[in-house]
Amino acid sequence: MTDLPTSRIDLKAVLAGTSPTVAKDDHSEGMSYLQSVPRRMVTLYMPLAIIVFVLLFPFYWMGLTAIKPDEQLLDLDKYNPFWTWNPTLKHFYKLLFDSHYPLWLWNTMYVAVCATILSIVASVLAAYAIVRLRYRGAHWVGGLIFLSYLVPPSILFIPLATVVFQYGLFDSPLALILTYPTILIPFSTWLLMGYFKTIPFELEECALIDGASRWQILVKIVLPLAIPGLISAFIFCFTLCWNEFIYALTFLQSTSNKTVPVAIVNEFVDGDVYRWGSLMAGALAGSLPLVILYAFFVEHYVSAMTGAVKE
Amino acid sequence: MADVALQPRTAKRQIREATAWDQLRTNRNWLGFWFMLPAMAFLIFFLAYPLGLGVWISFTDAKIGRPGEYIGIENYEWLWGDSIFWLSVFNTLLYTFIASAIKFAIGLYLALLLNENMPFKAMLRALVLIPFIVPTVLSALAFWWIFDSQFSIISWSLKQIGLITENINFLGDVTWARICVIFANIWRGVPFVAITLLAGLQTVQPSLYEAATLDGASKWEMFRFITYPLLTPIIAVVMTFSVLFTFTDFQLIWAMTRGGPVNATHLMATLSYQRAIIAGQLGEGAAISSAMIPFLLAAIMVSWFGLQRRKWQQGENND
Numbered sequence: 001m002t003d004l005p006t007s008r009i010d011l012k013a014v015l016a017g018t019s020p021t022v023a024k025d026d027h028s029e030g031m032s033y034l035q036s037v038p039r040r041m042v043t044l045y046m047p048l049a050i051i052v053f054v055l056l057f058p059f060y061w062m063g064l065t066a067i068k069p070d071e072q073l074l075d076l077d078k079y080n081p082f083w084t085w086n087p088t089l090k091h092f093y094k095l096l097f098d099s100h101y102p103l104w105l106w107n108t109m110y111v112a113v114c115a116t117i118l119s120i121v122a123s124v125l126a127a128y129a130i131v132r133l134r135y136r137g138a139h140w141v142g143g144l145i146f147l148s149y150l151v152p153p154s155i156l157f158i159p160l161a162t163v164v165f166q167y168g169l170f171d172s173p174l175a176l177i178l179t180y181p182t183i184l185i186p187f188s189t190w191l192l193m194g195y196f197k198t199i200p201f202e203l204e205e206c207a208l209i210d211g212a213s214r215w216q217i218l219v220k221i222v223l224p225l226a227i228p229g230l231i232s233a234f235i236f237c238f239t240l241c242w243n244e245f246i247y248a249l250t251f252l253q254s255t256s257n258k259t260v261p262v263a264i265v266n267e268f269v270d271g272d273v274y275r276w277g278s279l280m281a282g283a284l285a286g287s288l289p290l291v292i293l294y295a296f297f298v299e300h301y302v303s304a305m306t307g308a309v310k311e
Numbered sequence: 312m313a314d315v316a317l318q319p320r321t322a323k324r325q326i327r328e329a330t331a332w333d334q335l336r337t338n339r340n341w342l343g344f345w346f347m348l349p350a351m352a353f354l355i356f357f358l359a360y361p362l363g364l365g366v367w368i369s370f371t372d373a374k375i376g377r378p379g380e381y382i383g384i385e386n387y388e389w390l391w392g393d394s395i396f397w398l399s400v401f402n403t404l405l406y407t408f409i410a411s412a413i414k415f416a417i418g419l420y421l422a423l424l425l426n427e428n429m430p431f432k433a434m435l436r437a438l439v440l441i442p443f444i445v446p447t448v449l450s451a452l453a454f455w456w457i458f459d460s461q462f463s464i465i466s467w468s469l470k471q472i473g474l475i476t477e478n479i480n481f482l483g484d485v486t487w488a489r490i491c492v493i494f495a496n497i498w499r500g501v502p503f504v505a506i507t508l509l510a511g512l513q514t515v516q517p518s519l520y521e522a523a524t525l526d527g528a529s530k531w532e533m534f535r536f537i538t539y540p541l542l543t544p545i546i547a548v549v550m551t552f553s554v555l556f557t558f559t560d561f562q563l564i565w566a567m568t569r570g571g572p573v574n575a576t577h578l579m580a581t582l583s584y585q586r587a588i589i590a591g592q593l594g595e596g597a598a599i600s601s602a603m604i605p606f607l608l609a610a611i612m613v614s615w616f617g618l619q620r621r622k623w624q625q626g627e628n629n630d
Contacts, residue, residue, distance in 0.1 A: 048424045051417070052435065055442050055498065058453040061464060065456060076467050119353075126350035135343025141351075148354055150611050151362060152559035154580035155600045158587045159365035160357065162373075182358040185350050214342055243446040245562035246580075250588055261448040265566050276456055283449035294444045298437050301444070302506060 059284075066091050066281035073276055091281035100255060100263065101282060108259040109289075111173050111248075112241035115180035119237050120230065123185050127192035128218055132204065142193070149186035156182075157250045164251050175251040176259070180241050187240070188233035195229030196222060232300045235293060239301075242290055260286040369598035375591040386598035395574050396599065399582040405489070406578060407558045410496040414553055415546075417497065418504025423534075425505065426512045436506065443502040451566035454495045458482050458567075482568055485575040492567055492576050496557060504549055511545040512538065547613065555610045559603065579603050 065073065067087040072079045095101045129135065130142045160179055161170075169175040199222055207217045223230070248259045255267060264282045268275055294301055369386055373379025390396045425436055442450060457464055458481035466478040481487045515538060523533045561580040564570065570577035570585060577585070579599055587596020 044424060044427055044429065047420070048435070051421055051424075051501075052439060055439060055502065058450060058457060058498070059441065059445075061457060062453045074462065076462065081462075081464055081467055122349035122353060125346040125348075129343045129346035133339050133343045133346060135340045138343060141347060145350070145354070147611065148358055150555060150607065151358060152555065152603075152607070154559040154561045154583070155365060155603055155607075156358065156361050158583065158593055158597045158600060159361035159368055161588070162368070162593065163357070163361055163364065178353075179357050181353045185353055189350060239444060243448075245446075245448050245565070246584070249565075250584075261446050261562070264452065265448055276459075276462075279452060280456060283452045287445040287449050290444050290446065291441065294441075295437075298440075302436075302440070302510075 062280045062284050065276060066284050068277065070277060091277035092285070094278055095281050095285065099278075100258075100267070101260075101285070103256055104258055104260045104263040105286070105289075107173060107257060108242060108261075108286075111176045111180070111259060112238050114173075114177045115184060115241050116234060116237040118177065119181040119184035119188055120233055122181060123188040123192055123233065124218070124223070124230075126185070127189045127196055128222060130189070131193050131196040132201075132222075133214070145186050145189050148182070149190065153183060153244070153246050157246050160247070161250050170251060171253045171257055173252075173257060176244075176248055179247050179251070180244060183244070184237040184240060188237055191233050191236070192226065192229050195226045199225045228300065231297060235297050235301055238293065239290055365597050366601050366604075368594055369601040371594050373593040373597075375588070375593060379594050382594070386594050387602075389595065390598055390602070395577070396582065398574055399577040399579050399599075400602075402489070402576060403558060403578045403580075406493055406496070406560070406576075407554055410493050410500065410557050411550065411554050413493075413497050414500040414504050414557075415550055417501050418549075419508055419546075421501060421505035422508035422512055423538075425509050436509070440502045440506055442499050443506075447499060447562045448566045450499060451495060451563045454491065454498075455482070455567050458491050483572050485572060488568055488572055488576050492564055495563055495567060496560065499563070500553055500557065504553060507549045508542065508545065511542050515541050547616075551610055551613050555607065558606060558610070 064082075064084065067089065068084045069086060069088050069090070072081075072084055072086075126141075126145070130138045130145075164170050164175045164179070169178065203221055203225075204217050207221055212220070243261070244259075245261050248262045249266075252258050252262065255263070258266070260282075264279065264286060268279045268282060368379065370381055370383060371379030372382045372385070421439065425432070425439070429435075456462075460478060460480045460483055463478065463481060465481070466475070469475045469479075479487060481491050519537050520533055523537060528536070559580055560578060561584065564576055564578055564581045565584070568576045570581045574582075579602065583596040583599035585596075586592050586599060
């Protein structure tokens, strides 16, 4: 692997539909005037509506279940399951005051933030070194980092469990904080390499001539210019951490140390049908932080995600 | 002689510049080393080393809490004759193949739809992505509830319409369970494929379509001879990722079925967790996960060639 493919399509604009190549055309009608309205109904709006309905229905169902009283959940003959007239916050109340849920939420947040920060610091340094320092073997190392992105956790969790045990990290949040970066670093290094390449090299040259050290250049020139990239990397890392399951399932044991995904699967599920409300409330509350983050940074999120594939 | 006297001076200067440059380069190597150190430390201690260790463990009879002894390929021999292992291989291939193919088809279709001009486009694109953002386990739980044997909303609806009289035992029946987990996987994966392909679609010059329209090309011809060839490279990359992550999927299965009923939905990843962590047979579990490596290598090769091809196609100007 001599070099990573680097051509970038401007992705930030994808969501807004303002990609530069089509910007002009995208706001006009394009060629859609060639189609009649009924025809567009059948070929465009109907299929789109069906797909969007299927994609979003589980969330509606999750939300509805979370606010339905128990008796309505279990009596499908008397009540129409698709709606409820007496919503209750009982399930959320139980979740917050009657379980370890706040603690799990805190654990997840703590692990995600720490692992993300560690990974971003390491990736900024690595990406800068690969793109700008161009030390001997930089391409080679860049290729290895790309490959390590493709090593899945489901192969690593068994040996990692023994490693974690040897290092005395078993059942401690530190086990996750130190192992998550292996999933996050390849991705964010990759992403940041692309951003660093877009920063004009002349800026750095001027600073070098003025006697700035590499470190000063990185902190004072490159990082401020790469803030969109850093935000993308942060969001993506954070999401991956929040989503991670197999390491958290394997390395943590005590109830109070668990992260939200693992805790919900293990602690709420005991075959007792009466807990569906709490389960769905828990799943909803566990998804909410990510959805809120996503709502604020939609464009960054999409550019990060597509960038992951395109970089 | 004056020339000769001058020459060494300039030569000397050149040499001095060269050494200074050399020094910068060596510094650069050292700097590179220091800058790479944190990332490499993580990747070596928690990725490269465990990867090797995993292969080693697969050659031992390690159990939880007991370091194993080298037993050669005994684990693999045992797996060779283990019907559950082969069932998990079959399931994994089935799961990966069907889910990836359908994800690709629906993802591409959705990308084409979203690429059309219509009101609320930006909002729709944002909404479509939500299944991808929500943690897999949590959406898997939603599906668990949707596919509940007694209170499934699908069974209820079908009964209301009068298509069925008995509840469908979605996660308790072998075929249904497989369909359900594959469906959930597709549901989660389609947004990713769609949005990435959409990003690719936006780079196709509209003038190409205009020219094709003037030439009297049909919609299908335009897709076949303009869109598809221009998208091929990105399709290769997206599908490699999709195949790779579907193949090694763990959490969706674990949250929905834990491999049941009667191992019908066990993937290699879930089986290796079952054997290694729950049953405590680390060596055997490691052998199962090591058996995934050849498949993954194949996927990585495809990805590599896909990227190369894309580079070639776009007349890559590497900077």
